[in-house]
Amino acid sequence: MELWFSERHTPHVKLSIRVEKQLYSAQSEYQRIDVFESKEFGRFLTLDGYLMLTEKDEFIYHEMITHVPMAVHPNPQNILVIGAGDGGAVRELVRYQQVEHIDLVEIDGLVIDVCKTYLPQIASGFDEPRVHIHLEDGVKFVRSCENKYDLIIVDSTDPFGPGEGLFTKEFYGSCYKALREDGIMVNQHESPFYVGDATAMQRAHKRIVDSFPISYVYQAHIPTYPSGHWLFGFASKAYHPISDLNMEAWNELGIKTRYYNTKLHAGAFSLPTYVEELLKDAE
Amino acid sequence: MELWFSERHTPHVKLSIRVEKQLYSAQSEYQRIDVFESKEFGRFLTLDGYLMLTEKDEFIYHEMITHVPMAVHPNPQNILVIGAGDGGAVRELVRYQQVEHIDLVEIDGLVIDVCKTYLPQIASGFDEPRVHIHLEDGVKFVRSCENKYDLIIVDSTDPFGPGEGLFTKEFYGSCYKALREDGIMVNQHESPFYVGDATAMQRAHKRIVDSFPISYVYQAHIPTYPSGHWLFGFASKAYHPISDLNMEAWNELGIKTRYYNTKLHAGAFSLPTYVEELLKDAE
Numbered sequence: 001m002e003l004w005f006s007e008r009h010t011p012h013v014k015l016s017i018r019v020e021k022q023l024y025s026a027q028s029e030y031q032r033i034d035v036f037e038s039k040e041f042g043r044f045l046t047l048d049g050y051l052m053l054t055e056k057d058e059f060i061y062h063e064m065i066t067h068v069p070m071a072v073h074p075n076p077q078n079i080l081v082i083g084a085g086d087g088g089a090v091r092e093l094v095r096y097q098q099v100e101h102i103d104l105v106e107i108d109g110l111v112i113d114v115c116k117t118y119l120p121q122i123a124s125g126f127d128e129p130r131v132h133i134h135l136e137d138g139v140k141f142v143r144s145c146e147n148k149y150d151l152i153i154v155d156s157t158d159p160f161g162p163g164e165g166l167f168t169k170e171f172y173g174s175c176y177k178a179l180r181e182d183g184i185m186v187n188q189h190e191s192p193f194y195v196g197d198a199t200a201m202q203r204a205h206k207r208i209v210d211s212f213p214i215s216y217v218y219q220a221h222i223p224t225y226p227s228g229h230w231l232f233g234f235a236s237k238a239y240h241p242i243s244d245l246n247m248e249a250w251n252e253l254g255i256k257t258r259y260y261n262t263k264l265h266a267g268a269f270s271l272p273t274y275v276e277e278l279l280k281d282a283e
Numbered sequence: 284m285e286l287w288f289s290e291r292h293t294p295h296v297k298l299s300i301r302v303e304k305q306l307y308s309a310q311s312e313y314q315r316i317d318v319f320e321s322k323e324f325g326r327f328l329t330l331d332g333y334l335m336l337t338e339k340d341e342f343i344y345h346e347m348i349t350h351v352p353m354a355v356h357p358n359p360q361n362i363l364v365i366g367a368g369d370g371g372a373v374r375e376l377v378r379y380q381q382v383e384h385i386d387l388v389e390i391d392g393l394v395i396d397v398c399k400t401y402l403p404q405i406a407s408g409f410d411e412p413r414v415h416i417h418l419e420d421g422v423k424f425v426r427s428c429e430n431k432y433d434l435i436i437v438d439s440t441d442p443f444g445p446g447e448g449l450f451t452k453e454f455y456g457s458c459y460k461a462l463r464e465d466g467i468m469v470n471q472h473e474s475p476f477y478v479g480d481a482t483a484m485q486r487a488h489k490r491i492v493d494s495f496p497i498s499y500v501y502q503a504h505i506p507t508y509p510s511g512h513w514l515f516g517f518a519s520k521a522y523h524p525i526s527d528l529n530m531e532a533w534n535e536l537g538i539k540t541r542y543y544n545t546k547l548h549a550g551a552f553s554l555p556t557y558v559e560e561l562l563k564d565a566e
Contacts, residue, residue: 004297012301012323014287018294040295040477057476060555193340193506194323221504221512221555223476228511229504259555270550272343272504272542 005036005044007051009226010194015051017041017224023118028110030162035118041224043119045086047111048161053086054224058122062088063260064220064268065232069151069184070096071250071265072239076150077101080178082138082166083188084155085111087123093153094125095255102131103149105142107162109135139165145178152179154187159200167204172211172235182238189217192275193227201231202282208235209283216241217279218268220259231275242266288319288327290334292509293477300324300337300507306401311393313445318401324507326402328369330394331444336369337507341405345371346543347503347551348515352434352467353379354533354548355522359433360384363461365421365449366471367438368394370406376436377408378538385414386432388425390445392418422448428461435462437470442483450487455494455518465521472500475558476510484514485565491518492566499524500562501551503542514558525549 006016017038024035034046042055066089077100081089085106093102115123125131152175157163165171175185190201209215212235222230234241247262289299300321307318317329325338349372360383364372368389376385389395398406408414435458440446458468473484492498495518505513517524530545
């Protein structure tokens, strides 16, 4: 039997993954949730038919959205993670002993339950006592916070559907207010390659630049995301993502990673010319 | 009508591109050659059903395989390009005034003819008087050369079919011999992500390390290649790819690029940990 999951990256391009078995399918209050088993990528999660993560390459996304800011901030103790109901970002964060408190805000509790059941190696940090789960709208949650977090990670879906509010000017302003005076915000920043993704990326960049004094974009190779060329935003009140990186301190922590390393850290901020131009055009 | 070109990146993953029209199809002495027209990528060329280049993203591959060594070598005058019948590498090389002579060796003359007709913006450098075309097997051509070239670019297809010989120990040894005492060889180095590509990449790396005293690997985001994470090999008799980069000199040339820049140059050599480990395992 041939069973293929396909995602259209644009109306004219699709990536297809051969599926062994559909493990789960349900409609939550917010979205359709599916889990599939595949030979090439292991298990993978889709929301409304969009691929969110696969067991084979999720380490790239989760390492890059967490270790980059964690290696720059000298003492991140209090962290807010918005979205990320799969638990991958939290799994990386709880590896740092200096982290005292993580608030995880996910609008859809069913995503957490499904990941705990079907993707336990990704959703492995939820039972840590330092992790506090809030089943709420991230936009509302952060609105009421002030001068509280060292780091905010915006691990959103695409800028439509449930994730739409996490790309607004109001939301980035709330994040700024919720951060301490040397706080960092990192966000999932879409892709520069296909026109639709690039437009979303430019819009997000413009809004972040307007909200934060320091704002840079970095990249990673994520094979199962559209074009495989994915971006993250690094916005900060005080720290520069490269000159404030303390390589030695991070390497002394002894955190074993498969994608991130402190040499790659600086390289990830060296963007192709066409991406730099897209960002400049947006500013 | 829906007409889709699909390439299996592994038996379990495929990338599909919606086609407007098939512009050309023929069987040469060596391979099947097709050109398609698409909305998303413009025209694209396939050999034996494998996607070689698209008008939308070929600039990434061709800029990265040429400008990286050209920015390191202080005076590249005599250049050998093997494969590359599409002309993209030559198009970039003829932008350098100090280049005096380019030998292009392509086994399949029909590829050149087809690209001149259907992809004229890529095959734009062939008529330059500095460019000398040799319709020969690259392995044989380079065997008879000695102390002749400043730069050899191995712009091969995958390590099976007509491109197989361009991944052998004997071939890399011939390239070493064909280079002047401070010569550089750059090659298409496959991808680290899917197991089959990664094995080919490790095998090529091992053979190059055995042949050259200096050998590094660098990466680029090429959306239409398997996984989008593509590697190039930089092998040299004398120059280090980063410490011998003369940023100022290259920027003074005023060559306008869309992917390559001298900041990205160093970043491209900062590889993910899992890729570094694959390379180390091969050495």
